[in-house]
Amino acid sequence: MSTGARAAAPAIEVRDSPLHGFGVFATRRIKKGTRVVEYLGERISHVEADRRYDDKDENDNHTFLFIVDARTVIDAGVEGNEARFVNHGCEPNCESVIENRRVFIEAIRDIVAGEELTYDYQIQREPDDPPDIDVIFACRCGAPSCRGTMLWPPPVPRPGRPAVRARRR
Numbered sequence: 001m002s003t004g005a006r007a008a009a010p011a012i013e014v015r016d017s018p019l020h021g022f023g024v025f026a027t028r029r030i031k032k033g034t035r036v037v038e039y040l041g042e043r044i045s046h047v048e049a050d051r052r053y054d055d056k057d058e059n060d061n062h063t064f065l066f067i068v069d070a071r072t073v074i075d076a077g078v079e080g081n082e083a084r085f086v087n088h089g090c091e092p093n094c095e096s097v098i099e100n101r102r103v104f105i106e107a108i109r110d111i112v113a114g115e116e117l118t119y120d121y122q123i124q125r126e127p128d129d130p131p132d133i134d135v136i137f138a139c140r141c142g143a144p145s146c147r148g149t150m151l152w153p154p155p156v157p158r159p160g161r162p163a164v165r166a167r168r169r
Helices: 047-051
Strands: 012-014 022-026 035-038 042-044 066-067 073-075 094-099 103-109
Touching: 042 047, 047 073
Parallel strands: none
Antiparallel strands: 012 022, 035 103, 042 073, 066 073, 094 103
């Protein structure tokens, strides 16, 4: 028996990205304030996240980990969905929102069909980061205000040393 209601076509799709690997693209207009997708994956502790990726090459910035709080990390490499392919951007059209220990990607401005969704990863710097951490986490968004890194806060330029700039494709 039909209810007469049809499921809405998905608002997003995953495909090759000019920014990095795969990306998430709008298949139709997405209005500002729309909760686009939930970031899903296995919920694990920080200790488990460290254990899983302990042997990972320190020069590889590719990860599907999202820190929820002091106890929980979502590993979208296990049971993850398309949200794991939303790339970083310094002038993003989305933001991540944590609500009741769940993570959502929300539009912060209107997004047109065909546009790639991005949010600012704001990966936190750590005291034990290697000296080339900004190179490892280099940003490729190409935005006019690109800070050159996915890390937060932005690097402080040292006297006599040029700031790190993003490589353009």
